Amino acid sequence: xxxxRYQIAVFxxxxxxxxxxxxxxxxxxxxxxxxxxxxxxxxYPGGGQYYLARGREWEPEAESAALAADAILLGAVGWPGATxxxxxxxxxxLVLGLRERLDLFANVRPCRLYPGVTxxxxxxxxxxxxxxxVDMVFVRENTEDLYTPARxxxxxxxxxxxVIDTRxxxxxxxxxxxxxxxxxxxxxxxxxxxxxxxxxxxVDKSNVLEGCRYFRETFDRFGADFPEIERDYAYVxxxxxxxxxxxxxxxxxxxxxxxxxIVTDLAAVLQGGMGFAAGGNIGDGHAMFEPIHGSSxxxxxxxxxNPFATFFAVEQMLRWLGRTKADRxxxxxxxxxxxxxxxxxxxxxxxxxxxxxxxxTREAGDRVVDAxxxxxx
Ligand code: IPM
Ligand code: MG
Numbered sequence: 001x002x003x004x005r006y007q008i009a010v011f012x013x014x015x016x017x018x019x020x021x022x023x024x025x026x027x028x029x030x031x032x033x034x035x036x037x038x039x040x041x042x043x044y045p046g047g048g049q050y051y052l053a054r055g056r057e058w059e060p061e062a063e064s065a066a067l068a069a070d071a072i073l074l075g076a077v078g079w080p081g082a083t084x085x086x087x088x089x090x091x092x093x094l095v096l097g098l099r100e101r102l103d104l105f106a107n108v109r110p111c112r113l114y115p116g117v118t119x120x121x122x123x124x125x126x127x128x129x130x131x132x133x134v135d136m137v138f139v140r141e142n143t144e145d146l147y148t149p150a151r152x153x154x155x156x157x158x159x160x161x162x163v164i165d166t167r168x169x170x171x172x173x174x175x176x177x178x179x180x181x182x183x184x185x186x187x188x189x190x191x192x193x194x195x196x197x198x199x200x201x202x203v204d205k206s207n208v209l210e211g212c213r214y215f216r217e218t219f220d221r222f223g224a225d226f227p228e229i230e231r232d233y234a235y236v237x238x239x240x241x242x243x244x245x246x247x248x249x250x251x252x253x254x255x256x257x258x259x260x261x262i263v264t265d266l267a268a269v270l271q272g273g274m275g276f277a278a279g280g281n282i283g284d285g286h287a288m289f290e291p292i293h294g295s296s297x298x299x300x301x302x303x304x305x306n307p308f309a310t311f312f313a314v315e316q317m318l319r320w321l322g323r324t325k326a327d328r329x330x331x332x333x334x335x336x337x338x339x340x341x342x343x344x345x346x347x348x349x350x351x352x353x354x355x356x357x358x359x360x361t362r363e364a365g366d367r368v369v370d371a372x373x374x375x376x377x
Contacts, residue, residue: 004040006321006330009069011062011094013047014082015295016305016361017075023365024073024310030369031318031333038329039321041073048082048295051090058093066098070325071317072288075310076295098288099142100149104281105173106180107140107257109264109292110316116346117272118355134270135193136250139181140260142281144173145211147257169211169256174218178202180282181254182226192251201232203239203255203263215256240266264292275306275354278313280320287324289317303360306352311341311368340371 010025012018025041032039044065046058066072077091084090098104113119113134150166181200191198202219204212216233223231232249234242236259243250243263247270255263268277274293281288291309299305315337322330344350350364351357359367 004036004038005327006039006070006325007065007068008039008041008071008073008317009062009065010041010043010073011046011058011066011075011077012043013075013077013094013295014049014079014091015076015297015300016293017047017077017295019300019303019305019361020291020307020310021073021075023307023361023368024314026365027311027337027368027372028314030372031337033373038327039070046094047077047091048079048089051084052079052082057084057090063093066094067101069286071321072098072286073313073317074288074290076291076293078295080297095290096147099281102283102286102288103143104283104286104288105141105143105176106282107138107142107260107264107279108184108282108316109138109140109267109277109279110312111136111138111264111267111271111277113271114276114342114345116348117276119269119272133193133248135190136247136267137184137188137252138260138264138267139177139184139252139254140264141173141177141255141257143257144168144170145257167209167211167258169214171218174215175222178215178219178222178254181252182222182229185229185252186226188252190251192249194246194248197230197251198228199230199232199249199251200226201234201239201250201253203234203236203253203259205236205259207235212256219254236263239263243267243270268292273306273354274309275352276308276312278309278316280313280316282320285324287317287320289313289320303362304353305361306354307361307364308341308345308350311337315341336372336375337368340368340375343371344368 012021044062051057077094082090113131115131146167148168154162185198185200204215206212206216268274277292279292315334318330318334344367350359350367352359
């Protein structure tokens with residue numbers, strides 16, 4: 001057998017991670033059924049549960065495979081009681097560690113409500129948010145800000161007196177994320193649902209924080225190179241209500257790391273919940289894709305969680321690989337997968353518990369597999 005062109009390192013991780021990743025890999029191998037698949041997906045254990053059992057987060061082979069892979073697919077990490085001696089979550093090496101080491105500076109989270117998916121907000125908003133209102137992408141800075149490991153604790157006589165997390169905003173980090181957001185807005189076929197305008201919204205707290213003032217200045221400075229893109233601004237506190245009230249206004253949203261972390265979970269509600277939310281951690285030449293719901297320990301082992309976020313993560317991964325390697329075959333596979341997912345969602349034939357249904361995790365995977373196979377007949 002010829003060597004596969006693309007090596008995909010897969011980390012199912014903790015809790016429900018392995019359950020959704022199993023379905024993701026099932027869908028990926030169905031995509032590859034037509035001919036020799038150009039990718040090879042290899043699974044490695046690791047995370048918080050692994051740490052509890054083995055005393056380390058992962059094996060050296062797993063770590064080298066992650067660093068060398070063409071793309072990484074991650075389930076979720078984090079498990080109750082799995083904490084490193086320094087207080088960090090065990091499994092950190094696989095998420096924050098890889099973001100830092102591979103310099104995955106852009107956290108890209110599409111937020112789109114597909115026909116057939118319902119969201120949890122009741123009342124009149126139900127009519128307000130339809131699929132035609134929610135179609136945006138968040139671009140979150142992913143390497144600095146409050147996540148920079150520059151922190152400390154001052155103790156006196158055993159008592160904690162002062163704790164400091166340093167918020168680091170650099171020129172390099174800011175310029176590259178802002179440019180990324182504008183380029184993405186330029187590439188995306190559609191503008192904002194409201195008016196079709198290609199728009200980038202800068203979310204920050206520049207009325208108070210110096211780092212955010214610099215973030216916004218940089219946003220303006222780079223905006224001059226993208227005259228076709230409308231510049232839009234929101235303080236993060238006001239943004240949370242506008243996002244919920246008028247999601248149709250947003251197209252591409254750029255934010256510093258911590259604020260981006262918070263608003264993307266809120267945004268997931270608009271797309272039907274965390275069960276549909278996927279993200280890519282993207283750098284120059286490296287990337288890691290994940291459903292963003294986490295390991296949800298209370299649902300683990302029950303075959304009931306929603307695997308669609310993982311299907312979207314696989315789609316995003318194929319699209320990124322296709323673009324980065326200039327491989328049209330992969331872009332075609334990403335389109336096929338998206339069409340299959342959209343078809344299943346529109347038919348309402350795979351509703352997991354979070355959608356008020358009884359479809360299991362495995363059955364939801366089977367429906368997408370059926371859709372992919374049916375399409376060839
Ligand atoms: C996310 C998660 C992570 C983050 C956690 C698991 C460290 O919340 O990807 O949004 O804070 O970035
Ligand atoms: Mg988060």
